Amino acid sequence: MSRGLSWAEMGEEARTEYWASLALRHCTGLGARSCTRLLRTFGSAYAAVQSRQRWREAGLTQKQAAEMATGSWRVTARQEWDSARDIDTAILLWTDPLYPVPLRQLPDAPVLLYCRGDMSLLQAPAFAIVGSRRSTEHGRTVAAHMARCLSSCGVTIVSGMALGIDRVAHEAALTRIGRSIGVLGTGIDVIYPQGNRGVFDAMREHGLLISEFMPGALPLPEHFPVRNRIISGLALGVLVVEAASRSGSLITARLALEQNREVYAVPGPALDSHCLGCQELVRQGARPVFSAEDVLRDLADQLRPYGISQASLSEEEKSAQEPCDGVDQVAIKGEAATDSRRVRSGACKQGDEPSKAEDLHLQQDMPPLDAAEQLAPSERRTLLLDCLRQKGPMQADDLACTLAMPVSEMNAMLVGLEMLGQVRRLPGARYEAGI
Numbered sequence: 001m002s003r004g005l006s007w008a009e010m011g012e013e014a015r016t017e018y019w020a021s022l023a024l025r026h027c028t029g030l031g032a033r034s035c036t037r038l039l040r041t042f043g044s045a046y047a048a049v050q051s052r053q054r055w056r057e058a059g060l061t062q063k064q065a066a067e068m069a070t071g072s073w074r075v076t077a078r079q080e081w082d083s084a085r086d087i088d089t090a091i092l093l094w095t096d097p098l099y100p101v102p103l104r105q106l107p108d109a110p111v112l113l114y115c116r117g118d119m120s121l122l123q124a125p126a127f128a129i130v131g132s133r134r135s136t137e138h139g140r141t142v143a144a145h146m147a148r149c150l151s152s153c154g155v156t157i158v159s160g161m162a163l164g165i166d167r168v169a170h171e172a173a174l175t176r177i178g179r180s181i182g183v184l185g186t187g188i189d190v191i192y193p194q195g196n197r198g199v200f201d202a203m204r205e206h207g208l209l210i211s212e213f214m215p216g217a218l219p220l221p222e223h224f225p226v227r228n229r230i231i232s233g234l235a236l237g238v239l240v241v242e243a244a245s246r247s248g249s250l251i252t253a254r255l256a257l258e259q260n261r262e263v264y265a266v267p268g269p270a271l272d273s274h275c276l277g278c279q280e281l282v283r284q285g286a287r288p289v290f291s292a293e294d295v296l297r298d299l300a301d302q303l304r305p306y307g308i309s310q311a312s313l314s315e316e317e318k319s320a321q322e323p324c325d326g327v328d329q330v331a332i333k334g335e336a337a338t339d340s341r342r343v344r345s346g347a348c349k350q351g352d353e354p355s356k357a358e359d360l361h362l363q364q365d366m367p368p369l370d371a372a373e374q375l376a377p378s379e380r381r382t383l384l385l386d387c388l389r390q391k392g393p394m395q396a397d398d399l400a401c402t403l404a405m406p407v408s409e410m411n412a413m414l415v416g417l418e419m420l421g422q423v424r425r426l427p428g429a430r431y432e433a434g435i
Helices: 012-026 032-042 045-050 052-058 062-070 074-085 119-123 137-152 165-174 194-206 223-234 248-258 273-283 292-298 300-306 315-319 329-345 356-361 368-375 378-391 396-403 407-420
Strands: 090-093 112-117 126-131 156-159 180-183 208-211 237-241 262-266 423-426 430-433
Touching (some): 012 045, 012 112, 032 045, 045 052, 119 208, 126 165, 137 292, 137 315, 156 165, 165 180, 165 194, 262 273, 262 292
Parallel strands (some): 126 156
Antiparallel strands (some): 423 430
């Protein structure tokens, strides 16, 4: 089992590269796309920082290079440095051979990842399963069956550590050889939601947890649309199991398409509000899925180098309904039963209610207009839309630089406006104002 290197275990060269990576992450006006351009052009974060006079070669502006030279990034970068130094977590840098190839190919790849668990899973073939947090019992059964079957063949299941579909996908996959990767919208050391504590412990011991956010980072609303690109980016394909119309899961599916990943959906019963988003995906060209064999058949060419095929799925596994022993199922099932009762009853104790951040951005069904309004405050919305109308289609990094906004806030606003139909995302991750 590969656990990677923590800050304390890093050598001087690795720590220098880590500090340079933090410089890029915390420099105002640099988003994930700008950082990726720099890493690809100069080969490492350290080389990029040292070559800021040549940033135009990577398509960046003199203004962005000048901001790096001011050193304004040092205060927040130091905070992250100290946070990582004080906890037990592996730090995976762009220059590390273990950095997953599928993520490296993204135009907005994370500069670094914090990891807890078995990092060898990053080299395995992966498949994402996402869906509603307010899932039905049938949806959870389908998600668990798909995750268990694919994991039994050696496919690693990726999801977002939310309640509902995400959770059961992680639980089921952990009981088989492929196991599971959880992508967090918080710091690597923050358990969220609290009801998933047992799953977090199991993932840390038997699977892998990853996050691009600094240790201690809280579940802020703008984190979740950003982390979704990693869920889809790690995977050969994304399966959506239960999603309402305009659900957050559909954003993950859209990201998967832009990343040239396959998109699948479980259509579900006609007129079922839990499945309207999945049915819309099928209308738009997503492949309908009714069994794990459908996925194995469709991804046969990509799975063949790993020795995985339809023949890898045993008849016994196809008919299995309960996960076998392998992790602490007593604790996990107990929590799952509690969550299931909450979902069916539609009521929680006041202290157990999901927080606003999770209601907004974990793969779930949500009141779309209310959620989008919170992501795109009206006072900033007008400025953004006016800028797009005047200048034409722009990428998030360029918009953030023009409007002097943090890139993370800009990404969240664009997601909200996209849900409201006020902006459209174009090829190349450019946005234009809606009609």
